[in-house]
Amino acid sequence: xxxxxxxxxxxxxxxxxxxxxxxxxxxxxxxxxxxxxxxxxxxxxxxxxxxxxxxxxxxxxxxxxxxxxxxxxxxxxxxxxxxxxxxxxxxxxxxxxxxxxxxxxxxxxxxxxxxxxxxxxxxxxxxxxxxxxxxxxxxxxxxxxxxxxxxxxxxxxxxxxxxxxxxxxxxxxxxxxxxxxxxxxxxxxxxxxxxxxxxxxxxxxxxxxxxxxxxxxxxxxxxxxxxxxxxxxxxxxxxxxxxxxxxxxxxxxxxxxxxxxxxxxxxxxxxxxxxxxxxxxxxxxxxxxxxxxxxxxxxxxxxxxxxxxxxxxxxxxxxxxxxxxxxxxxxxxxxxxxxxxxxxxxxxxxxxxxxxxxxxxxxxxxxxxxxxxxxxxxxxxxxxxxxxxxxxxxxxxxxxxxxxxxxxxxxxxxxxxxxxx
Numbered sequence: 001x002x003x004x005x006x007x008x009x010x011x012x013x014x015x016x017x018x019x020x021x022x023x024x025x026x027x028x029x030x031x032x033x034x035x036x037x038x039x040x041x042x043x044x045x046x047x048x049x050x051x052x053x054x055x056x057x058x059x060x061x062x063x064x065x066x067x068x069x070x071x072x073x074x075x076x077x078x079x080x081x082x083x084x085x086x087x088x089x090x091x092x093x094x095x096x097x098x099x100x101x102x103x104x105x106x107x108x109x110x111x112x113x114x115x116x117x118x119x120x121x122x123x124x125x126x127x128x129x130x131x132x133x134x135x136x137x138x139x140x141x142x143x144x145x146x147x148x149x150x151x152x153x154x155x156x157x158x159x160x161x162x163x164x165x166x167x168x169x170x171x172x173x174x175x176x177x178x179x180x181x182x183x184x185x186x187x188x189x190x191x192x193x194x195x196x197x198x199x200x201x202x203x204x205x206x207x208x209x210x211x212x213x214x215x216x217x218x219x220x221x222x223x224x225x226x227x228x229x230x231x232x233x234x235x236x237x238x239x240x241x242x243x244x245x246x247x248x249x250x251x252x253x254x255x256x257x258x259x260x261x262x263x264x265x266x267x268x269x270x271x272x273x274x275x276x277x278x279x280x281x282x283x284x285x286x287x288x289x290x291x292x293x294x295x296x297x298x299x300x301x302x303x304x305x306x307x308x309x310x311x312x313x314x315x316x317x318x319x320x321x322x323x324x325x326x327x328x329x330x331x332x333x334x335x336x337x338x339x340x341x342x343x344x345x346x347x348x349x350x351x352x353x354x355x356x357x358x359x360x361x362x363x364x365x366x367x368x369x370x371x372x373x374x375x376x377x378x379x380x381x382x383x384x385x386x387x388x389x390x391x392x393x394x395x396x397x398x399x400x401x402x403x404x405x406x407x408x409x410x411x412x413x414x415x416x417x418x419x420x421x
Contacts, residue, residue, distance in 0.1 A: 090157030
C-alpha cells in the first residue's frame, strides 16, 4: 500500500516538475492566470496517464509518455503562449534532462538497500531539491538562452535533445542499454566529445565577434567625443573670427597710426599679436584620415593634462586595411604609453610617435620612458598592476588579425612598441 502511494506521489510530482520547469525554461511568468493554465495542463496529462495505467499497464505509461505528456506540453507552449517550436522543444527536453538526478538517486538507493520504498522516497526528495534549485537559480538564465535566435537555441538545446532520444531509444523502447552493448555505451562519450568541440568553436567565434563589436564601439565613442570637441573648436574659431573681423578696422587704423608715427616696433608687436590670434583659430589635422585625427587629437589633450611632452611624425595618406581595427591598435599603443607615465617624474615624461606608410605597409612606433623595466613572457610585457596587461595582448591579437607583426622591446629606460601591417 505504501509503495503504491509513493508511486502515485512520485508520478504526480514528476508531472508537475516537468511542466513547471518547461514553462520556466520557455520564459513564461508564473502569474495567477498562468498558474491555473499550468495546473489545467497537468490535470489533462495526469488524466491521460491514469487512463493508460488503469486500462493497460505501467510500462505502457512510460512508453506513451512523449505522446500523452510531452507532446501536449509542446503544443501548449506553441499555441497558448506563441513560443517558437525550437524554444518549446529545448525547454521540454531540458526539463526531461533535469529529471535524471532524481532517477540516479533512486537507482543508487536501490543498489545500496534493495528497498523500493526508500528508492521512491529518494526520488521524491531529489525532485523537490532539484526543482527548487533549478527554478530559483537556473531557470532565468536558461529562458534567456532559449528565447534567443534559432541558432543559439539549437546550440544550447542539442545535448538535452539527443539525450532525450537516446534515453527513450536505449532504455524505454528497447533493452540496448542493459544488454551491455558497447556501441550504445560508447555513444554518449562520443557524442559529448563532438558537441564539446563544436561548442568551443562556436563560442570562440561568438567571443571574437563580441570583442570586435566592443573595439568598434570604443572607437565610435572616441570618434563621437572627438567630433564634439571638433565642433566646439570650430564654434570657438568662428566666434574668434567674428571678433577679429569686428576689430579688423580698429586694428588697421591703429597700425596705420603707428606707421605714420614711425613706431615700427609697436606696429610689429601688433602684427605678431594679431597673427597669434589667427593661428589660434585653426583646427589641427595630423593627416588626411579623420579617424586617426580624432584619436591623436584626443591623445594630445590627455598629454596636456598630464604635462607629457608628445612629439609625433605622421606621414600617411590612406589606410588600406581595416580602419577601425588599426585605430584601435593605435589607441591601445598610445594609452599604454600614457599609463606608463604615471610613475615617471613630470620633467621626464615624454612620448614619441612615428606613423608612416611605405609600399602598402603601415609602420607604427611608440617610444616612452618607463620607471621599472617589465618582465617579458612570450614576447609580451607582464604588468604587476591589477587590471593592466591586456593592452599589449589586444594589440598582438588585432595586429595578427590584420596580417601584421608587432614587437615590444626595452632599450635602456625606453619602452618601444613597433607594429608593421
